[in-house]
Amino acid sequence: MLKIRLKRYGRKKLPIYRIVVMNNLSKRDGRSLEELGLYNPNTNEIRLNIPRIQERLKQGAQPTDTIKSILQKYL
Known part of the structure; x- marks a missing residue:
C-alpha cells in the first residue's frame, strides 16, 4: 500500500x-x-x-494524519 507521509532531513534539532x-x-x-x-x-x-498529490490520491495512496491536516488547508 502506498502512503503519502513525511520524510525527515535537516540537521539535529532543526528538522x-x-x-x-x-x-x-x-x-x-x-x-x-x-x-x-x-x-x-x-x-x-x-x-x-x-x-x-491529487493524482496520487486518486490512484489510492493513503495520507497519514499529519499530511491530512496539512492538505486540509490547501485542498
Missing part, C-alpha cells in the same frame, strides 16, 4: 520534512517513490505539488 510517496513498509527515511512537497515547521513554510 525539515519532505512530503513523499512511499510503500507503507519502508523506513521513515528510506527510499521514496516520488517527492511531492516540502514542510518546514521552523518557518511554517509549506510547498506542495498539488496536481501530483
Whole structure:
C-alpha cells in the first residue's frame, strides 16, 4: 500500500520534512517513490505539488494524519 507521509532531513534539532510517496513498509527515511512537497515547521513554510498529490490520491495512496491536516488547508 502506498502512503503519502513525511520524510525527515535537516540537521539535529532543526528538522525539515519532505512530503513523499512511499510503500507503507519502508523506513521513515528510506527510499521514496516520488517527492511531492516540502514542510518546514521552523518557518511554517509549506510547498506542495498539488496536481501530483491529487493524482496520487486518486490512484489510492493513503495520507497519514499529519499530511491530512496539512492538505486540509490547501485542498
